[in-house]
Amino acid sequence: MSKTLSVSAIQNGTAIDHIVSGQAFRIIHLLKLLDKKYQVTIGLNLPSKRLKFKDLIKIENYVLTDAQANDITVFAPEATINVIQNFEVVNKITTSLPSSISEVIVCPNPVCITRTEPVKTCFNIETQGKQINLVCRYCEKTFDRNQVLYSSL
Ligand SMILES: [Zn+2]
Missing domain, CATH: 3.30.70.140 (Aspartate carbamoyltransferase regulatory subunit, N-terminal domain)
Incomplete structure (x- = not known):
């Protein structure tokens, strides 16, 4: 060892x-x-x-x-x-980048419907070279992976 x-x-x-x-x-x-x-x-x-x-x-x-x-x-x-x-x-x-990610991750957009309504968040994953972005399916805004928040649940 x-x-x-x-x-x-x-x-x-x-x-x-x-x-x-x-x-x-x-x-x-x-x-x-x-x-x-x-x-x-x-x-x-x-x-x-x-x-x-x-x-x-x-x-x-x-x-x-x-x-x-x-x-x-x-x-x-x-x-x-x-x-x-x-x-x-x-x-x-062996891993591969998923096409979407749901729950747990919280949309950083304060007026996104997922922030006030009891709906599960869901983000599409998009890549630009090495950059990985998350696109909220509800408000359609694009976020860098370091911008997204997470729920404490
Ligand atoms: Zn959103």
């Missing part, structure tokens, strides 16, 4: 590595990890050769669905998602 581990290893579960630094909390909310009673270890601003700084999330005894893994790529396109069994990586989840 590497001597340079800065976040403790997990026996079984999922490790989400190479998250662009600053996105870990969006992903925690996206996966609704605060509602679930899983053990979660978070590393923030860890040194990374590829990204310079990265965030990392490890979730004990929980394996992401493919849809959850794809949702993560909206906020962390370079993330690597590994399934861990007995401290070993047994599967690397």
Whole structure:
């Protein structure tokens, strides 16, 4: 095992590595990890050769669905998602950018109907080169991934 581990290893579960630094909390909310009673270890601003700084999330005894893994790529396109069994990586989840993302993410437009009516938010995902934008299906406004808010539910 590497001597340079800065976040403790997990026996079984999922490790989400190479998250662009600053996105870990969006992903925690996206996966609704605060509602679930899983053990979660978070590393923030860890040194990374590829990204310079990265965030990392490890979730004990929980394996992401493919849809959850794809949702993560909206906020962390370079993330690597590994399934861990007995401290070993047994599967690397292959992700692709989803065409839309719903719930959890809150539209930043204060007059969007989703801010006042009890409707589930839904955003279409559009890319322009490396830029990933979210387009609200209700107010049709376009937002950078760093602009969108998340609900605490
Ligand atoms: Zn909207």
